[in-house]
Amino acid sequence: MRKKLFLSTLIISLITLTFSMLAVNLAFHQQFSDYLTKTNEATFEQLPSRLSSIYQNKGTWDQTALNEISPTLPLGTVVTLTDTSGKLIATLSHTTEDMMHGQNGMNMNMDMGMSASSSITSWKTKTLTMTGPLGTLGTALVRYPATAQILNPQDVLFQSSVFRSLIIAGGLALLFGIILSYFISRRLVAPLKRLTQAADRIGHGHLDERVAIQTKDEVGQLATAFNAMVDNLNRQETLRKQFTADIAHELRTPLTSIKSYIEAFQDNVLPADKENLSSIHEEIDRLVDLSSDLKDLNVAEMGALTLIFEPVSLNHLLDKVIHSLYPLIQEKQLTLIWNPPPELVTMSGDGRLLTRLFYNLVHNAYRYSDVGGQLTIALTQTPDFVEVRVSNTGIGISKDDLPFIFERFYRADKSRTRETGGTGIGLALVHQITTLHQGTITVKSGDGQKTEFIVQFPKEVNAPTEFSGEKN
Numbered sequence: 001m002r003k004k005l006f007l008s009t010l011i012i013s014l015i016t017l018t019f020s021m022l023a024v025n026l027a028f029h030q031q032f033s034d035y036l037t038k039t040n041e042a043t044f045e046q047l048p049s050r051l052s053s054i055y056q057n058k059g060t061w062d063q064t065a066l067n068e069i070s071p072t073l074p075l076g077t078v079v080t081l082t083d084t085s086g087k088l089i090a091t092l093s094h095t096t097e098d099m100m101h102g103q104n105g106m107n108m109n110m111d112m113g114m115s116a117s118s119s120i121t122s123w124k125t126k127t128l129t130m131t132g133p134l135g136t137l138g139t140a141l142v143r144y145p146a147t148a149q150i151l152n153p154q155d156v157l158f159q160s161s162v163f164r165s166l167i168i169a170g171g172l173a174l175l176f177g178i179i180l181s182y183f184i185s186r187r188l189v190a191p192l193k194r195l196t197q198a199a200d201r202i203g204h205g206h207l208d209e210r211v212a213i214q215t216k217d218e219v220g221q222l223a224t225a226f227n228a229m230v231d232n233l234n235r236q237e238t239l240r241k242q243f244t245a246d247i248a249h250e251l252r253t254p255l256t257s258i259k260s261y262i263e264a265f266q267d268n269v270l271p272a273d274k275e276n277l278s279s280i281h282e283e284i285d286r287l288v289d290l291s292s293d294l295k296d297l298n299v300a301e302m303g304a305l306t307l308i309f310e311p312v313s314l315n316h317l318l319d320k321v322i323h324s325l326y327p328l329i330q331e332k333q334l335t336l337i338w339n340p341p342p343e344l345v346t347m348s349g350d351g352r353l354l355t356r357l358f359y360n361l362v363h364n365a366y367r368y369s370d371v372g373g374q375l376t377i378a379l380t381q382t383p384d385f386v387e388v389r390v391s392n393t394g395i396g397i398s399k400d401d402l403p404f405i406f407e408r409f410y411r412a413d414k415s416r417t418r419e420t421g422g423t424g425i426g427l428a429l430v431h432q433i434t435t436l437h438q439g440t441i442t443v444k445s446g447d448g449q450k451t452e453f454i455v456q457f458p459k460e461v462n463a464p465t466e467f468s469g470e471k472n
Contacts, residue, residue: 009185013177021170028162033147040074044126044142047073051081052130055137061089070094077144084136122146191219195226207234239407250290254283293425296356307350307436309461314345314354314379314386321358322377325366334369334392337376345381348461349437357433358388360426361453365392368451384459391452397445405443406431437461 047069054065061081073079073094081089124146130137194211201209207230213223261280264270322329322338329336365375373393380387397405406427434441438461445451 009181010178013181014174017170017173017177021166024166025163028159032159036074037147040077040144043072043074044128044144047079047140047142048128048130051140052132052137055130056132063090066090066092074144077142080141080143081138082141083138089138188219191215191223195223198226198230202230202233207237235404235407247290251287254286257283290425293429296429307353309348309350311346312349312351312354314347314388315340317351317355318358318377318379318388321355321362324359325362328363328366329375332366332369333372334366335372335374337374340379341381343381345379345386347386347457347459349457353433353436357430357455358390360430361390361455364426365390365451365453368392369394381459386457386459388455389452390455391450393450396447396449396451397443398447402443402445406441 050069051066054069055061058065066081070092071094073092075094077094079092081092083089122145123143125141125143128140128142130140191211191214198209198211210227210230211223213220213227258280261270261276265272265276270276318338318340322336326336362375362377369375369392376389376391378389380389431441434455434457437457439455439457441453441455443451443453
């Protein structure tokens with residue numbers, strides 16, 4: 001990638017430099033040609049007064065003096081002098097051939113001059129009148145190139161020096177571009193190489209790998225996102241290991257209990273009466289609930305959970321949940337505060353899933369309440385939203401655990417006892433069901449403080465027309 005970046009930057013610099021030099025060279029030619037054309041026009045404006053001065057000083061048209069004017073004419077110019085009667089006085093010219101003959105008497109570069117003269121295809125003419133004290137002295141018919149030719153040795157030398165300067169400046173710019181491209185490509189690719197190496201190490205299981213954030217540009221943002229991704233992977237790996245241990249414990253405990261009962265029945269240590277079979281039934285129910293939670297959570301996270309939206313009375317739904325958990329609440333001697341509003345509070349939703357949601361919340365509040373504590377359930381509504389608050393007094397949730405309690409398999413209590421927590425699936429499922437109903441759930445708590453879950457739902461949910469996946 002570094003080589004490609006270097007070459008692409010170099011090619012762009014080279015193309016830009018080439019076009020810039022061509023544009024500058026073309027503009028210089030045009031501007032310099034315009035300058036020479038204006039200079040020639042100024043020379044022609046002064047020509048009548050110069051010719052008149054020769055006649056007045058000599059009293060006649062002195063051929064020697066006229067010949068001295070020829071080299072001062074613009075290159076390629078031919079001037080035909082005639083008197084007032086139309087008689088030819090002299091022909092003055094300044095061509096490349098004349099210029100070459102004038103250099104030390106040598107006829108040098110004749111072919112170049114002739115080819116240059118022959119290359120002129122556009123000509124201009126003008127008639128100038130020469131006057132003196134006694135009136136008109138004669139006329140001068142001037143024939144000259146429409147575009148000034150850069151054939152004067154001094155002009156050619158100046159043009160060559162400018163072009164040479166362009167070449168030198170272009171070469172220096174190209175060299176600077178090569179050096180700059182090298183360092184820029186190196187600086188851009190270096191952090192990407194570090195990211196690649198870090199990703200390779202993470203792929204081999206080194207989740208402690210991080211990349212240094214040295215800039216705040218797009219590469220720095222990529223490094224920040226990369227580190228956040230690794231933190232999340234690390235947290236998920238920790239949760240996975242914790243979940244494996246939790247599942248092993250939760251499966252082993254009821255299975256061991258069932259096995260013990262069956263062995264006791266086989267050895268005639270215990271009778272297979274109603275009470276003992278009821279204990280086995282409770283352990284089987286625990287396994288069924290665990291598998292059901294896992295199944296529902298997996299389907300919900302895949303977005304394949306089938307929802308049946310219909311009007312749901314939250315008053316009746318919460319009454320039903322509280323009634324099913326009331327024996328447990330009484331057993332723990334909790335004070336239940338539940339004062340449903342007199343008016344009916346309804347929303348659009350899936351009654352079965354909403355029942356599961358509030359059952360998990362109330363059961364969670366019961367589980368983490370102190371014996372003799374208080375459990376409060378409140379239901380309110382606005383024109384557009386309904387709100388349910390479930391709070392309890394108990395051990396609370398630490399500030400460190402609060403951001404993660406809705407993560408699947410996360411448990412604030414790591415002891416894995418049945419009395420202090422399940423597998424950490426319940427709240428993850430609560431969060432998924434809330435999201436499916438386009439609601440929000442928040443929690444307020446602290447170590448040894450009251451814990452309060454706040455769930456808000458819109459009364460009208462924009463239900464999808466189709467859902468994929470299996471029915472539960």
